[in-house]
């Protein structure tokens with residue numbers, strides 16, 4: 712049974728986290744927002760370049776704008792806040808960096824009972840204009856956060872089994888042991 716709980720072990724957090732797209736109207740405390748942004752700041756980047764920047768969006772009208780600028784994340788209009796992750800595409804590894812920071816923020820949030828969802832589909836021109844995003848940075852991923860609208864119990868993750876995913880010593884070799 713998967714539940715949102717506080718102070719989970721790292722593995723439990725990974726194992727239970729689901730992407731949440733429906734949020735309650737309860738405000739997330741500033742201390743939690745700050746903790747999520749600190750998790751982002753502390754994440755490592757390739758060559759420690761720290762090329763990323765984060766735009767925190769809390770204002771309801773701006774969250775609406777964010778939803779309007781999105782093609783695959785209209786649900787962000789109902790988030791308590793969102794973070795636009797900007798990365799510099801001149802670094803070949805910038806998408807890996809984005810994935811790492813995204814997951815760290817989501818896990819830091821989940822650990823404190825906060826759900827989050829992400830989207831990547833945007834009308835880039837509108838988004839750049841609405842949020843003053845400079846041309847040298849890409850709006851790589853946008854994450855919405857908030858308390859989940861309902862308690863998450865009994866929902867299982869839809870994932871492939873271990874044996875479909877893991878090979879031993881060579882691709883395709885299924886007889887082996889962990």
Ligand SMILES: Cc1cc2nc3c(=O)[nH]c(=O)nc-3n(C[C@H](O)[C@H](O)[C@H](O)COP(=O)(O)O)c2cc1C
Pocket residue numbers: 728729730731732783784828829830831832868869
């Ligand atoms: C690279 C990437 C892009 C994604 N883009 C979107 C998106 O545009 N909109 C959205 O609602 N979810 C998006 N998702 C969320 C996935 O749909 C979600 O992680 C997946 O369904 C597993 O969800 P679960 O952990 O709740 O089972 C994206 C996830 C990843 C990793």
